[in-house]
Amino acid sequence: MLPLLHRHRLKRAVIVIGGLLMTGCGFDAVLKSPGPAAVTFVFTDTVLVLGSTVPLAVAVMAGGATQTHPSLIAFTDNPTVVGLTGGDDSLVAHRTGFTNLDLKFQSSLRAAAETVIAIRVRP
Numbered sequence: 001m002l003p004l005l006h007r008h009r010l011k012r013a014v015i016v017i018g019g020l021l022m023t024g025c026g027f028d029a030v031l032k033s034p035g036p037a038a039v040t041f042v043f044t045d046t047v048l049v050l051g052s053t054v055p056l057a058v059a060v061m062a063g064g065a066t067q068t069h070p071s072l073i074a075f076t077d078n079p080t081v082v083g084l085t086g087g088d089d090s091l092v093a094h095r096t097g098f099t100n101l102d103l104k105f106q107s108s109l110r111a112a113a114e115t116v117i118a119i120r121v122r123p
Contacts, residue, residue, distance in 0.1 A: 041103055041115045048082065048093040048121045055090050060105050062113070073104040082119050093121040 042059040060070040076082050078099040083092045101117045
């Protein structure tokens with residue numbers, strides 16, 4: 001009877017210590033649902049010069065951390081004013097006017113976030 005009690009105490013101690021170690025190391029964050037996180041888009045220039053091609057430089061902050069290689073989907077509501085190059089990495093100013101650039105951030109660890117940025121093309 002004594003070895004049986006000792007085995008149960010040992011098993012319980014291993015489970016408790018293992019659980020404490022896993023939560024202390026942040027393992028519980030893997031099992032949690034990501035839920036909505038605050039996602040911020042930082043866009044540098046919203047005024048383009050007619051005929052120019054500028055790189056689409058957008059910084060994405062999700063949950064307070066800068067995303068190094070964010071997966072972005074970009075499109076404009078009026079591609080005759082501002083278009084995107086084939087790889088969605090640059091903006092091309094076709095004619096003067098205003099358009100909206102719609103950016104969507106997709107991540108397997110965070111909820112998708114979307115923003116609309118007003119772009120102006122001047123002569």
